[in-house]
Amino acid sequence: MESYLAHIQRDPSDKIIAVQSVSEHCHNTARYAAAALEPVGLSAAGEAVGLLHDLGKYSEQFQDYIKDGAGTRGSVNHTFAGVRLLLERYHHEPPEDLADIAAELLALAVGGHHGGLFDCVDDQQKNGFRHRLTKKEIGYEEAKDNFFRFCINQEELDQRFQTALKELTPVLEYICAMTGEEASDERYDQETAFYSGLLARLLLSAVIEGDRRDTAISMNGVVFPPARSGEELEQMWFTLLTQTEEKLNTLPSKTPIDQARRTISNQCGQAAEQPGGVFRLNVPTGGGKTLSSLRFALAHARRHRKQRIIFTSPLLSILDQNAKEIRKYIQDDSLILEHHSNLVRTEENSEQLDKRELLTETWEAPVIITTLVQLLNTLFSGKTTCIRRFHSLCNSVIVIDEVQTVPSKMLSLFSLAVNFLAEICGVTVVLCSATQPCTEQIEHPIHGPIRDIVPYNPALWQVFQRTDIQSVGSMSLEQIADFAVKKLEHVDSLLIVCNKKNQSEHLYSLLKDKSFALFSLSAAMCVTHRRDTLNKLKSALGQSSQKTVCVSTQVIEAGVDISFGCVIRQSAGMDSVVQAAGRCNRNGEARPGVLAPVYLVECQQENLSHLPDIQLGKDATQELIAEFAARPEQFQHRLDSDASIEYYYRALYRREPAGHHDYCVKDRPSLFSLLSLNGQYAQEHPYYFNQAFRLAGTLFEVFEENTTDVVVPYKESEALISGLCSEKAQRDPFYLRSLLEAAKPYTVSLYQYQIDRLNEEHSLIPLQGGALGLSGHYSAETGFSMGESNLEFLWR
Template identity: 50%
Template sequence: MKPVGLAKAGELAGLLHDIGKLRAAYQQYLAEGDPSKRGSVIHTFQGCRYLMERYHREEDSRQSVIASDLLAFAIGAHHGLFDCVDATRRIGLRYRTEKQGTDYEACVQALFQQGISEQEIDQLFSAASDEIATIITQLSGTYADDEEYCFVVGLLARLLLSAVIEGDRRDTAAFMTGITPTSWPEDRTPIWSERLSYLEEKLKQFPNDSPIAAARRVISEQCATFVSNQSGIYRLTVPTGGGKTLSSLRYALAHAKCFNKKRLIFTSPLLSILEQNAEVIRAFVGDDGLILEHHSNVVQEEAGKDALSERELLTQSWDAPIIITTLVQFLNTLFDGRTTSIRRFQALCESVIVIDEAQTVPTKLLTLFNLAIQFLSEQCHATIVLCSATQPCLEKTAHPLREDLQEIVPYDKEIWETFRRTELVTESCKLKEIPDRIRTLMETTDSLLVVCNQRRQAAYLLRETCSPAYQSFHLSAVMCMQHRRDVLAKLQETLTQNRKVLCVATQVMEAGVDLSFGMVLRLTAGMDSIVQAAGRCNRNGESKTLRPVYAINCTDENLGMQPDIQRGKTATIALLNAFQREPERFAGDLFSNESIRYYYQSFYREMEEGTQDYTIPKEKTTLFDLMGFNGTYADEDCSGVKEF
């Protein structure tokens, strides 16, 4: 916690978090060793009670009250979260401290008998409260909005709790198993320097004999020269096929070397994308011992109990130089209530976090996501890289990122044109008219991908267009992973045999699938989805001329149960109408930066208030409120909230 200015706070929380184990009842519980009584003797709230009764009195300063609140929460919740304020407006910390903090006087006396004096604890608390006050002052000056301010104070509480859980579980694991995970040096610059040199030597082996290779090299070099910028939130906007994975890896290694970052974290929205990225990262890092993959498809090879246990420990703590994980696991680390997720939060400090396909962050989580990455950047000294070919305008959301995000690679029309392989054609018709359109297109191409918004649309179109003249395939998210893999393998084989192919699918084919079709037909949805689908057309530049991607507005579809797709479709139609009136405003290109930006601004405007705050209809509130201001259950008199 020292690098983020909370060394003394972490030390004090660590000192007091388990003093309940010094009580006689707990020692008897240990001596009996009865598994059936596991967890029956509470030892968590004695440390909380000491803090609250000594530093949280009416005569104590506001600084003392705030610090004792946050530290007591970190101690009290290290074996499981509790409601700070519940539906009856009962204050959880006060209630549990009184009910479960029994025998705390005896525990404190036992602590003093171990050689720690009351004066030493007072001095430690004074230093810890100064640390916390410094951060609270920064947050108060940064967030004028009370709701945002309360939310980020909650993130500070989560950070303290995460550190307590990490220290507690690490020591317990070492004692119980005798296994101590690899200890990485404080100065990791030599690691990053060595791996960066390895990567750059491999990059030199790439041929530079084509416009695409030359453009990829330019993108990579720009990433390498941007590294000296301080920790912050940056965009890496690279066209499909632009070498985004290697360029972001090069930036991350070089930036980590420049600022002695503790780890690199790479997230992907889909397992299919993650597995492709992981293969590239492993090949160009050149040391598997530095890398931890954390996702559901990792299979632990039989390597003995110790090896398995060490991997489990690393998965719980993310204590490895390079982490490759899913967006879901990353979001769990930010917001999930399980202690296993909370524990990893401290690992985000002083990291480089590369978020691939940033546009896939769920819209209902945008507020929480924006505030969290801002907190990581400003308070935890993390650098966040938002990667996408269709960058969302996070500075235009309901609770926006406050800064105008800088591009690592500035937009260059010539470079983007190098990777352009398709042109967008827009049409409108009813669903029953689309089969005829598909049959007509199949007469002019060897392969066609049709991407639908709904499974029933895909089933209908497949049924209506089956023909002995070509081989038909179907893919959707309801198919199990192995079934999808089998179909994709057969589809890939058929495409390479130059046989006529029709594939009708849902959004599962939009990303993470390395297949190339002669044409793509996408039922109109969000522009990000259309661009992703276009990435499956002429993917490898098989045709030297631009191939058509048809965006068809299905005028009679009902997307009432899919509000995000409906909002995306509405925003896309707004863009198409604006483009038709003033094409020069968008550089004459529906895939241009100007077009994508206009689309996202329209998309966010379509959202009702609270949509981005993770609405909980049953409770008539939002997760943003519950994790911050808590206006639903807090006392009616919440004036002066900034004094907290």
């Protein structure tokens, strides 16, 4: 009987209550990794990686560590041995053929199953493969001999490698042909390397899944639901589609807008019969995009036996709104997983919490509702919890709502990942937006043609035209306030959207004490405060006895179902302008045939030096306005026409500096460089892979996390702040965690200079768990404020 152990579980008294041999664990991991990659035809590759991943545990050094607790967790290296065996047995240096590339792919997955993909060449020009080949004192020879004795013999391993190679060969050949012949040699080499890196991530995802799944089952008794067969998937989607279409058929169809929504929905159902790939859903605001995309996704999943549908939204407010709508039609919460940061957890014990965390790590539910941040982290973050989810994207439908919100700095990464998902992983990607970016026009584009689910139809689009966007030139904040008061003479409600919080705060002060109801919305207000304000605002808008004005930042532009008679938008990118226009005459409240006004105004003395993306968008919009003024017929006489939006994006991309979309990093190569050729660090090429995977994964973040969340004093949060200061929070980690979860809707994000100022004033309260509470500096009207009101502060 084998005495080499992979896992030991002890009770609180240190008594051993469960053990698992290395052989059992490696074979189980191989089986689960193979199943994870079956949808893309790479199960043998997954099996090979699973068998080899813990080869290093066959050393006496590791056995002493695990049995006697000799050393701290992770102190004994067990990941290098499998890498070394693969390279010594199946690889030539330099690589000669696809077998060498396959060996490197498997080695990357074996070597990364604990810390993520390693740097093939790091920023010190050290080669990760050679480092693992030459590392001393890891008990390699001994571990290798025991592996072949107890786990699998040499001939069987050679057969497994050859089977894996047979699977990987057509995939690698396809990757080599993904970038078209029209591309330059440099672009071809870059993109081919990038796609190959994503393939390595996919293999790693499978072995992490297999490793953690087997450990959870064998050592913790976790029960996973069985995978659905193709027939079961088809039946499940058929049932969900049928009940969804039956519910859609009960919606009213009296008005032209109702009828247009039904036409769009029907077209989505018909388009779902097409083969998979990349689709565009360009629906006017109010066109029923959420339900139409749901219908397409369900019908397409049924037709092509997709494993799951993943809905992503850029903002939690949009996600919450979409999730409610989707749940209403799916009607079975057991099929749905919501995964996002603001989900308040209600688990009552650690077992329930572990189950939820397991679901969010695996993304196994048939319907996933998540944020764009979580999707992008799954594609690019170096964290193993994110990498694990990557294989769950295979054979799915991914609906990306408001795709224009993908940060422009990472469009190269995003576009190439979409190509990989669609062409290698069998994913159908739906790009949803009323202002579709021209991703085919960037240096590393999404492969076209991108198919339109709903073809442009002027008569259909005409029904949803409820606003007229007009440029009214340049004004000071005082002039904007006067302009708003004047326009309010002709409408009952008005919205002003600013680029910066301090501008909105100043405008609010200028409009205060007038003869109308006044509201403020911004990210300086915690989520609960914003929700309360929105409820009061909607109530005020529903009363005709008093006029209503709201001064807001961009937080109102998406995911907020609200309508004003007129909108004033400070000049910004057209994607933001169109979103703001979507809050105007939203439900056709104006008289039939009357287009409600949306005024685009350039704010004088505006300083956007710390907001370069807004500045670039604003400049591109101003270029569009100038061209529109000269040739309005070229844009169908509308600033929000498809021709206008296309012109805007072309102008934007022209203005962005070279390499802007490659995710530039200060004093480093771009992430696209690190994830492709890594030319700045890789001077020699003894291996095919040269990427600095770990460095790129560490540097990646969707949005710069240069802020600190602070719990503000608003309503119930004062009791939470008190609880977070208590002794119970100090000694009870589950109680502390529940308080921190409950406090999330009462936090605002502050920059470091604000934290420093508040510390100087002793206005921050240290809380358990590393959290901070705010004392003062919070207004029931406008939220957090440093108290500065001079105009000099406005422009900095």
